[in-house]
Amino acid sequence: MGITLTDDKFIPHYNPETMETNLPGLYLAGVVCGGLDTHLWFIENSRVNADMIIADILLKR
Ligand SMILES: Cc1cc2nc3c(=O)[nH]c(=O)nc-3n(C[C@H](O)[C@H](O)[C@H](O)COP(=O)(O)OP(=O)(O)OC[C@H]3O[C@@H](n4cnc5c(N)ncnc54)[C@H](O)[C@@H]3O)c2cc1C
Numbered sequence: 034m035g036i037t038l039t040d041d042k043f044i045p046h047y048n049p050e051t052m053e054t055n056l057p058g059l060y061l062a063g064v065v066c067g068g069l070d071t072h073l074w075f076i077e078n079s080r081v082n083a084d085m086i087i088a089d090i091l092l093k094r
Pocket residue numbers: 062063064065074075076077078079
């Protein structure tokens with residue numbers, strides 16, 4: 034889709050404040066944010082992504 038990935042672990046580029054990728058309007062949530070480091074993301078630390086994304090979308094309306 035054109036999201037920038039790191040060379041080594043395919044970690045996608047996103048704004049850690051909003052979860053928005055390098056493509057405006059395209060957001061990431063959950064374990065996909067870890068690229069190959071899926072062990073770093075759990076329900077506990079990824080469910081907040083939804084609130085961050087909605088907050089950013091509402092801010093831009
Ligand atoms: C064995 C195991 C135990 C775990 N135990 C815990 C735990 O105790 N506590 C905890 O917090 N976390 C635990 N986790 C991690 C937790 O499961 C994940 O962090 C969480 O499921 C990530 O949610 P997600 O929505 O990002 O991704 P997933 O839950 O992986 O959801 C992604 C969805 O996208 C679908 N999909 C994939 N490709 C496509 C496509 N091209 N088109 C359409 N749909 C697609 C998949 O089928 C899947 O349904 C565990 C994980 C595993 C594997």
